[in-house]
Amino acid sequence: MSKESKTLEKEAQAPAKVKQPWTAKRVLDKILDNALLILMAIAVVLIAIKNPNFIKARSIINILSQTCAYLPVALGVGGCIVLTGTDLSAGRIVGLSACVSASLLQAVDAASKMWPNITPPPVLLVLLLAMVIGAAIGAFNGFFVAKFKLHPFIVTLGTQLIIYTVLLLYVKGGNNGGMAISTLDASYSNFITGSFLKIAKTPIPNYVWISLILTAVMWFIWNKTTFGKNMFALGANEEAARVSGVNVFATTIMVFALAGAMYSVTGFIEGARVGSNTANTGFNYELDGIAACVIGGVSFVGGIGKIRGVIIGVLMLRLIFVGLNMVGINQDLFYLIKGGIILFACALDMRKYLVKK
Numbered sequence: 413m414s415k416e417s418k419t420l421e422k423e424a425q426a427p428a429k430v431k432q433p434w435t436a437k438r439v440l441d442k443i444l445d446n447a448l449l450i451l452m453a454i455a456v457v458l459i460a461i462k463n464p465n466f467i468k469a470r471s472i473i474n475i476l477s478q479t480c481a482y483l484p485v486a487l488g489v490g491g492c493i494v495l496t497g498t499d500l501s502a503g504r505i506v507g508l509s510a511c512v513s514a515s516l517l518q519a520v521d522a523a524s525k526m527w528p529n530i531t532p533p534p535v536l537l538v539l540l541l542a543m544v545i546g547a548a549i550g551a552f553n554g555f556f557v558a559k560f561k562l563h564p565f566i567v568t569l570g571t572q573l574i575i576y577t578v579l580l581l582y583v584k585g586g587n588n589g590g591m592a593i594s595t596l597d598a599s600y601s602n603f604i605t606g607s608f609l610k611i612a613k614t615p616i617p618n619y620v621w622i623s624l625i626l627t628a629v630m631w632f633i634w635n636k637t638t639f640g641k642n643m644f645a646l647g648a649n650e651e652a653a654r655v656s657g658v659n660v661f662a663t664t665i666m667v668f669a670l671a672g673a674m675y676s677v678t679g680f681i682e683g684a685r686v687g688s689n690t691a692n693t694g695f696n697y698e699l700d701g702i703a704a705c706v707i708g709g710v711s712f713v714g715g716i717g718k719i720r721g722v723i724i725g726v727l728m729l730r731l732i733f734v735g736l737n738m739v740g741i742n743q744d745l746f747y748l749i750k751g752g753i754i755l756f757a758c759a760l761d762m763r764k765y766l767v768k769k
Contacts (some may be wrong), residue, residue: 413769420426421507422577424588425689426501427544428734431537435585444760444763445760447490447756448458448487448707448724448728448756448757448760450737451725452724452727452728452731452762453762455731455732455735456493456731456735457741458553459735459736459738459739460659462738462739463572463739465583465710465738466734466735466739467561468612469611470612470614471734471738472600472601473614473616473705474734475615475617475730475731475734476616476618476620477616477728478727478733478734479723479726479727479730480619480622480623481623481637481681481682481685482678482697482700482726482729482730483623483626483627483722483726484623484626484672484674484675484677484681484699484725485502485503485506485675485678485680485698485700486700486701486705486708486725487626487627487630487674487698487702487719487722488502488550488670488671488672488674488675488701489502489671489698489701489702489704490499490677490701490705490708490717490719490722491634491643491667491668491670491671492564492605492642492667492668492709493702493705493706493710493711493712493717494647494667494710494714494715494717495564495642495643495647495664495667495714496647496712496713497549497557497563497564497565497766498564498565498567498568498699498702498712499553499564499568499668499671499698500565500569500572500672501549501568501569501572501575502568502694502697502701502734503572503694503695503696503697503698503699504571504572504576504579504692504694505545505549505605505675505676505679505694506574506675506676506678506679506693506697507573507575507576507579507679507689507691507692507693507694508545508575508578508579508582508679508694509542509545509546509676509677509678509679509680509692509694510529510677510679510681510682510683510686510694511544511579511583511593511683511685511690511691511693512538512541512542512545512582512601513538513539513541513683514586514593514594514596514684514689515527515586515602516532516533516538516539516541516593516610517535517594517596517597517683517684518532518593518594518596518597518675519531519595519596519597519598519599519745520532520597521595522547522594522595522596523595524587524588524589524591524594524595525588525595526586526587526588527586527587527592528587531544532583532597532599532600533710535599535600535603535678535757538588538600538680539677542671542676542677542679542680543673543676543677543680544673546672546674546675546676546677546679547669547672547673547676548669548672548673549571549672550641550668550669550670550671551665551668551669551674552571553567553568553666553668553672553673553743554572554651554664554665554666554669555665555697556669558661558663558664558665559678564668568683571645576691579691580691580692580754583690583691587611592688592690593688593689593690594688594689596683596684596687598631599740600684601684601687603618603681604617604619604622605617605618605619605620605679605683605684605685606679606692616660617685619681619685622677623681625651626674626677627719627723630674630710631719633670634717634719634721635719636719639654639663639666641661642658642659643663643667644715644717644748645658645715646658646660646663646664646715647714647715647716648714648715648716657693658667678697679693682694684761693729699725700726703725703729703750703753703754704725704726704728705717705721705722705725705758706725706754706758706761707724707725707726707728707753707754707757708714708721708722708723708725708726708728709721709725709761710720710722710725711755712761712763713759713761718739728753729750732750732753733746736749748763
């Protein structure tokens with residue numbers, strides 16, 4: 413039998429798909445399922461009408477750059493949320509990584525050099541060191557969650573305070589008297605904020621490409637590896653995952669370690685992007701990461717989440733802050749709007765969960 417005959421036979425045997433009629437309820441469900449995307453599109457149109465500069469190349473690249481700066485944190489937090497947890501230590505890991513990276517990569521002739529006797533090492537070596545620090549802290553979090561069955565909220569709240577103390581001691585331990593760590597080596601600044609590509613004479617910072625490469629790697633890990641499958645299985649049902657052979661202990665530690673490494677990449681980027689680092693660098697970054705994940709459909713129910721959803725969540729938050737600022741909205745209202753969007757996103761998420769039940 414030819415391939416065409418076999419195909420026709422399979423099609424004949426397959427049950428015919430029944431097209432569901434477009435009832436008012438189905439239309440409403442579709443609208444609610446895509447409500448945040450619809451709102452984002454409407455917001456873009458309204459802001460563009462109010463201020464046409466919003467859709468010009470400079471503004472678009474600015475939004476893209478800010479999105480990519482915060483994206484690694486959100487991707488790291490996303491994995492923790494998939495496990496029905498969270499990570500409150502993310503922002504402090506960002507700050508510690510930023511300060512360590514900046515202190516090691518200060519220019520030799522910096523007026524307030526933190527470590528005068530250290531010559532700036534290779535940039536990639538410092539990036540690797542930052543990721544190791546972040547991964548170690550993440551693994552520490554994961555160990556307490558997996559070994560002692562403590563809720564990630566409690567564990568990461570504790571480590572957040574510990575890391576902040578370490579960060580304060582580190583910043584004050586050098587020869588700069590606790591001053592901001594600035595005047596960075598050109599190799600570091602060029603690696604992060606330099607540019608080899610321009611669009612409409614507007615440069616695209618190098619850290620955009622770093623963030624996009626990391627996003628592709630995370631997509632591969634989440635969707636194409638056994639570890640990714642185990643992560644989602646564990647988040648959906650821990651007992652069922654254990655019975656099916658998933659190493660719950662190792663998977664939990666790996667998820668938090670991977671998250672810590674992603675936070676450190678953000679810290680490494682922020683060290684050069686901000687250019688003046690203090691103990692407050694990275695403050696509240698974990699909240700933006702959690703908000704972006706919730707907006708993007710990564711569910712606290714567990715076992716649900718997509719990389720593209722996280723990207724959309726981060727992008728929406730950046731659109732809010734940049735767009736509202738461009739139309740002259742009072743900045744005191746930004747957090748009110750942001751909070752409302754988070755509550756709305758959570759309500760939509762629970763609606764989907766209740767419908768499935």
